[in-house]
Amino acid sequence: xxxxxxxxxxxxxxxxxxxxxxxxxxxxxxxxxxxxxxxxxxxxxxxxxxxxxxxxxxxxxxxxxxxxxxxxxxxxxxxxxxxxxxxxxxxxxxxxxxxxxxxxxxxxxxxxxxxxxxxxxxxxxxxxxxxxxxxxxxxxxxxxxxxxxx
Amino acid sequence: xxxxxxxxxxxxxxxxxxxxxxxxxxxxxxxxxxxxxxxxxxxxxxxxxxxxxxxxxxxxxxxxxxxxxxxxxxxxxxxxxxxxxxxxxxxxxxxxxxxxxxxxxxxxxxxxxxxxxxxxxxxxxxxxxxxxxxxxxxxxxxxxxxxxxx
Numbered sequence: 306x307x308x309x310x311x312x313x314x315x316x317x318x319x320x321x322x323x324x325x326x327x328x329x330x331x332x333x334x335x336x337x338x339x340x341x342x343x344x345x346x347x348x349x350x351x352x353x354x355x356x357x358x359x360x361x362x363x364x365x366x367x368x369x370x371x372x373x374x375x376x377x378x379x380x381x382x383x384x385x386x387x388x389x390x391x392x393x394x395x396x397x398x399x400x401x402x403x404x405x406x407x408x409x410x411x412x413x414x415x416x417x418x419x420x421x422x423x424x425x426x427x428x429x430x431x432x433x434x435x436x437x438x439x440x441x442x443x444x445x446x447x448x449x450x451x452x453x454x455x
Numbered sequence: 456x457x458x459x460x461x462x463x464x465x466x467x468x469x470x471x472x473x474x475x476x477x478x479x480x481x482x483x484x485x486x487x488x489x490x491x492x493x494x495x496x497x498x499x500x501x502x503x504x505x506x507x508x509x510x511x512x513x514x515x516x517x518x519x520x521x522x523x524x525x526x527x528x529x530x531x532x533x534x535x536x537x538x539x540x541x542x543x544x545x546x547x548x549x550x551x552x553x554x555x556x557x558x559x560x561x562x563x564x565x566x567x568x569x570x571x572x573x574x575x576x577x578x579x580x581x582x583x584x585x586x587x588x589x590x591x592x593x594x595x596x597x598x599x600x601x602x603x604x605x
Contacts, residue, residue, distance in 0.1 A: 448544025
């Protein structure tokens, strides 16, 4: 897919995300659709699969090295077509239930097939060879988001 | 905040999400802004904090009980003002790095203060008293997403 098409796809995905978030809509109109207002309805997002990686970097990995790895991870969006979006962050939780994990990375794909293509892509394999040895622990979890709506 | 205002806020958040996803934009226009095309720039989302919970339910918890707990979790969006959106899913990964976790729950807040308010809210405390004992293991991770852009 050319970059222009990929860009259009990303915008489509963004609006899909926006639409699905709007499902949490408390408007009278929605309630009038014959639903009880206290009924919890949820529906699976169409065609979006999220790939979540929780990481704890080894203590000896210097912060500039961590930064380089994060940029390398983000750069996979440029190199692997089915990877549509990427975000990351460090833990700011106050409940002390983060089990030592320091970083989270969340990428978005259109399908589980897209994730399979990503996993076997040479750019991902090369990056994994640098990234995984820097981690003390890691969890990888893929899911098709089911969004809550009233 | 009344439901109408909350609804507007959710829509705003959705568009904020859409805008931030659009930052992963491969258009010529963006590259012409004097950035090298292989430069990785990332920026922290303004005012969004994600609250991610990875769970492994105990083997003896029946599936209808799990379903009830998931609905109870989703229903917190109705009860706790700073909780703006909720989605969940089960693991569909093929890498076998999910470390036994079976479910993920992701909620969206506007601030870390919002999460603090959520944590101490009676509805959350009550729900936690039912939910946590059903889990064999759990990770809770809060982060301010930094979104990748070219």
